[in-house]
Amino acid sequence: MRIGDLARRTGTSVRSLRYYEEQGLLTSERTGTGQRTYDEDAIARVRLLRQLYNAGLSSTTIATVMPCVDHPSAASTRETIAVMEREHARLGEQVADLVSTRDQLAYLIAAASACGEVQADEREPVGALAS
Amino acid sequence: MRIGDLARRTGTSVRSLRYYEEQGLLTSERTGTGQRTYDEDAIARVRLLRQLYNAGLSSTTIATVMPCVDHPSAASTRETIAVMEREHARLGEQVADLVSTRDQLAYLIAAASACGEVQADEREPVGALAS
DNA sequence: GTAGAACCTGACACTGACGTCAGAGGTAGA
DNA sequence: TCTACCTCTGACGTCAGTGTCAGGTTCTAC
Numbered sequence A, B: 001m002r003i004g005d006l007a008r009r010t011g012t013s014v015r016s017l018r019y020y021e022e023q024g025l026l027t028s029e030r031t032g033t034g035q036r037t038y039d040e041d042a043i044a045r046v047r048l049l050r051q052l053y054n055a056g057l058s059s060t061t062i063a064t065v066m067p068c069v070d071h072p073s074a075a076s077t078r079e080t081i082a083v084m085e086r087e088h089a090r091l092g093e094q095v096a097d098l099v100s101t102r103d104q105l106a107y108l109i110a111a112a113s114a115c116g117e118v119q120a121d122e123r124e125p126v127g128a129l130a131s
Numbered sequence C: 001g002t003a004g005a006a007c008c009t010g011a012c013a014c015t016g017a018c019g020t021c022a023g024a025g026g027t028a029g030a
Numbered sequence D: 001t002c003t004a005c006c007t008c009t010g011a012c013g014t015c016a017g018t019g020t021c022a023g024g025t026t027c028t029a030c
Helices: A003-010 A014-022 A041-054 A059-070 A078-118 B003-010 B014-022 B041-054 B059-070 B078-118
Strands: none
Touching: A003 A014, A003 A041, A014 A041, A041 A059, A041 B078, A059 A078, A059 B078, A078 B041, A078 B059, A078 B078, B003 B014, B003 B041, B014 B041, B041 B059, B059 B078
């Protein structure tokens, strides 16, 4: 599989795949002429990388975590586990924050929709949202 | 309340408060000599702004939403409601993704911890994570 | 009134993941 | 072998929120 194929099959850009390699997160074989080649496993790996990026992990944090995906025994240093636990905790907090914000948005939508239906122009401001 | 007070009481930086004003998200009175002055309501507003920023809304999206916080009746145009509904849906998806990633991290942590306890060097790679 | 802290505007720097461009070479079907 | 497309490296651009600096004004406590 060449880089364009991998990009298409993972929904990423060629640029991103080169960037991941540059960060040490993705490896490739090279043909005699220098073109990158990937096997099928690369697809799952790229999807995992994207998932971790989407979760807000940085390249360096992902680089810390990935060896644990590849060889959990060899890579399970205390620091690596600590990094993963920190990220786990951070994600928990972030989920709580996002749920809270989502609920507030739902409240706003309901308020705005009600106003639209009633066509009333004398409505109270939606106060105390961030309480 | 001057800008430094507001920054301290909301845990933000003075720079950010000026930026929010620049983006039309926060207003201030000015003294005769041009210094910004805020009332107590600004604290809740800044906290809400930070919450929306943390949820990944951009300045322009927040600028679309905020009038609805202030005057839900006057601001409840169809487009505004549509923007809020899009963000609401996006947050829902993002929460699901984050929960999934968090659970995968928990799995990795468990696997790594088990390896650390057993001290076994012959472990299967943690495959099929991004399935 | 003076020192020092806080404030003002304006501008440039930074971060990090990625877009985009240039110039060159590789690949594959007709 | 021609053509069209793909890939290579290297470099610079982008975005958005914020840090930081410069040069100046304002406030406050002594």
